[in-house]
Amino acid sequence: MKGVKLLAAAVAAASLLLAGWTASAQAEPPTATYRLDLTGLESGMASVTLELGTPSNDLFLGMDEDFGGGLAVDLPSHLRNLKAFTEEGEEIPLSREDNAWHVEKGGALTVEYQVDLSGYRAGTPYLESLSGGPQAWPWFPLLREDMVYLPGYAVFLHPEPLPGEEASLEVVLPEGWQAVLPGENGRGSLYALLQNPVLAGRLAVEERESFILALPESSAPPPGTREEFSSRLHAVLSRAAPLAGGSRGAGAERLRVLLLAHGEGDSIRDAYYPLESYRDTVVLPIPEGANLLSVSCLEAVTRGIVALYLSRSLRLDPDSRWLLEGSAWYLQDLLPYEAGVWGGSIFWDRFSARYDGYLRARENVNLSLSEAGEPGPRTTETASLLACGGAVACAALDAELRARGEFAGDLVSFLSDLADVGESGEPLNNERLNHLLDTRSGIAWRAFFADFIRGRLVMPPSLFSTLKVAPAEPGLLSEEPPSKPSSVSDWILLALAVAVVLLIPFVLEPYTMRPRKPGFLDKKLRDFDRS
Template sequence: MPLVLILTSLLVPGAGALADVLGGVVYRLDLTSPDTGEIAVAMEMGDIVQPLVLELPDSYGNGLAAGLSSHVFDEKAVDGSGKELQVRRDGDTWTIDHSGEVTFSYKVKVTGYETGTAYLDSLAGSGTPWPYFPMLESDLAYLPGYAVIVRPRQIEGIVPELEMMLPPQWQQARAWADQPASFAELLNNPIYAGDLSIREQGALLLALPADAPAAAGGALEEYAGKAQALLEKSESLLGGLDLQEGQRLLLALLYRGEGDLLGDSYYPGSSFADSVVIPAGSGNDPLSDASIEATARGMVSLLLSRELEVGSETLWLREGSAWYLQDLIPYEAGLWGASLFWDRFNAHYDAYRKARAVFTGSLAESGVLGYESEEGAIVLTCGGASACASFDAELRSMQPYTVDLPSFLRNLSDMSSAPEPLTNDEILAAMTDLTGRDWSGFFRDYIVGSGEIPASSFSSLNIAESGGSNMPLSEPETNTTSSDWIILVIAVLVVFIIPFVLEPYTMRPRKPGFLERELGKDDED
């Protein structure tokens, strides 16, 4: 049976677009034959008073998914009496010249997806599910709305409904309890269905394939408790989700295949509206450090995406905050100690240093170049985390202690409420005003410049075990410089020359040839 969409609201008039729909809106997804690898869709709309323009934009997330409309085929349209109507297709749009009832049907081939760059393709083809591609298997369906729903070009004011036909024993997990509150909610969340293990934990709805080892035993229950603690801490630091009645945060554990946890890879992310997706191989342990890290990062990214409007040149701030707080929030939530925080943070800092040595672009430029190479992505994520750690160290050191990175981000969210995204100049001005310190050199050298952020920038960060001291950071390894040689010469003077000069004044003069013998030993070494 085809999927049906009925539109029940008024659309904002626009040139060449649907101006008025007097009928209702319902989506019916028929997933009873998943082995075909195709989804059948029908859009049913009543009383169209202007030519209807539909679309499915080709690209999502700056190339995280590309060519989406090329998977749509077998399009047809009929009027209320069943008479076939002409459909004109132009790339990723479809136009139907008709007034009155219209049913538009099509199919989607849910295989063979691509990203916008070779680097992202290498990640998408690594064996771990790519969270921005739809997936349809005999026992599982993962369908991001933006990738499978053809919609009117003008969607303001439309509140869709959704019905699904599933194979026996399948369950569905969605961010909404009954129906999506808006078209935006439907398009910007995945529909997760199949033979699933589902658990509710507070505001969280957790779902993973029932055949995943993590679904058995107490691992899922323990993970659910930790995920709830991460969400509560994230909301307390960055602001709440403000979920409406019936809404949940969908935590989709997309465990399928033999690949590793995709969270261990570096790439610019794009958050769903009310969902966090953790892609990993079937055997992934949700309680692993990397899985806890990926869960915290997903929650932070979602919260920041709601509040912080950034452009490509300031994407480092949002990505960097997520990659820094992914290690800090589990510590502050009591899930792990300071030593593990430093271990994880230092591992990402080491990755940044290696990438920084070969990546020629700036941190600001990595918001574009991070989609094209691993080095660019590492500089964006881990370099951004190093910059954010530097901010946090300075903010926490202020007396009396009243601010930190999360509070700084909340203040910035007020600035980003304007139509234009934040700029680096605005971030610089905000940090300067808040700390009373001139950050222009830091931004010049490390944000818009291509210098390496030194560990000394965040060495004062006070993350320590109770009653203990800060965990030491691994200092950067450097080649011997002129300052090193000066230190070596001073050491030789102290050890050998000064005792020789003072020999007449000491009670135990050196024997003749002592200095020559010692220097000879140094040469032999």
């Protein structure tokens, strides 16, 4: 791989895209300046240079041992050839203490090292089985001939304790490559650098005001398909906006959506694992033959968006983890419906699969939803209980809140308000959630939490059977008065148009906004009554 050294700022101008972690000339020097050299990837390693301004005499450089409770572990073991130099070029001894390296000499400092991008592991047998699947594991670095994917926490050594000052990142790229980096129009905090991935390579990129979409060029569908997917994604993001935090600034950065196309296949399967999120990036592993316009693809991206927004805006106790996971798995189908991307029957079909998954998990796992969210080793059944059972519980909340009228709102407005409550004080546990729901809806939720959240009773379909999934869609009826027909031909055309509109729901029912009070619900209610 012949490398032409291109700094990230230069590539930005040439390639339409390079998010800015580069420092502006007028700003004060950043605390940490990183230089990521990707021109020697044939060795299987990425080279990193870190320049620090004026650290104290007792400087520790560290890297977390794991990420996300076992999604990736033994991260410092991938560092190679670590060296430190003074401003004059004199090498400084480093002493390792656990997962940190101690530098005794103060003053300006340059640190050089390499990162071995192979041999990553997850922390539990269940997560290890998922990470070894045919698609990319979004928590490990991925190196291919035409691209490299690098989670920040796995690449960037950082001062400890983590300072709050800004950092800058420069990238050296092989010829013909471009990169999608954290941040935009300036610098970012060290925390944000560590909590987002870098994607570089021969990429296909779509840019919108609210997001950047990128995937490997070799797996990219035609531009028209990417444009349609971007339009659908924009519609979902608009509906999900209340979850982003609003005045809290959680949605200030442009969202990055990285489609990590890798491995054979053409379908995206559900995989239940902890929904740990990057700070400003949704990463979706897909097979190289995946259809971007499939229901499963938009479901997975929407799920990632909801998890990202809620992870930033809510502080939840482990016992209320079901609310985050359940909201993501429930809203992945509801938000596209409410955004007009697909119809009510698709929502009910997909939610039916969630309910069936919950029943299977409930039968096989002797844990409550509250217990399933506690830290510790997971199995497929436990993860399924938390995701599918959480989705059913969130559907029940949504149905009841909507039934209470405009004052109570719905699940999305409730989650948005929870972010304000959680900004101060302790993380939200089930007891506080119970109290907040009582106050908001005007009814008592104690039995619901006792039976189905802390308890192990099976949630019946009657809890969500009142869910009305077909509100009037804004924009379907114009606010402008229609012009009057002026001739017989105009009247004929109008009559034909009305006939077509009336026929469409019957011809294209799965893709219209008709609610299909679902036959599956009637059957499940009957089955549940007989059981």
